[in-house]
């Protein structure tokens with residue numbers, strides 16, 4: 424199977440996996456067109472970006488192996504690549520824990536990766552409450568909302584370590600929308616909000632949009648914190664309903 428091309432590599436990061444120092448890898452392309460996406464080149468014109476040779480990535484991972492024990496696979500959308508499982512297997516064979524960032528549109532791929540033990544942690548973007556019209560508006564695509572629901576169920580039922588996150592965009596993510604999102608994700612281990620960043624958006628008109636200010640964003644995070652019910656399975660992560668800025 425042809426391995427996915429690696430378009431970005433960061434040797435170590437503290438922000439990708441809560442509590443872990445992690446290397447990060449970005450793969451090309453995405454099946455969604457979220458107007459607020461800040462990975463414009465990676466999504467729209469990945470062929471203009473240079474490739475990282477896998478050999479060089481592995482050399483650096485081995486060099487850092489004493490203090491970097493995990494790798495985050497991000498995009499774009501990693502699950503659109505047929506060779507993703509083979510790539511993850513290479514990292515697992517290096518003894519690395521693997522985190523997968525996904526938009527949840529390919530539940531069959533997600534299930535296979537989890538059941539094969541190729542993924543230790545899933546961070547899924549759930550971009551809006553689970554309703555087709557809202558999802559179409561925020562992703563720019565007419566996607567099948569049942570696929571998103573299926574991915575959420577797979578994550579919850581397999582018990583893989585996980586978080587669900589949402590980038591909140593002024594004009595779209597009102598307190599009511601955020602409240603409905605939390606209701607759709609009850610029982611999750613962690614829920615995270617990211618504030619919209621107006622830099623290099625897919626939709627250039629959004630680059631003049633002001634993100635939520637600190638007070639507004641804190642209020643949305645508090646709404647999540649107050650309404651997120653935890654099951655016993657996810658109790659251990661109770662203190663980790665976290666808020667981040669979009670980087």
Ligand code: SF4
Nearest residue numbers: 453455457460499526
């Ligand atoms: S923000 Fe949307 S368009 Fe951008 S990579 Fe993620 S899912 Fe794809």
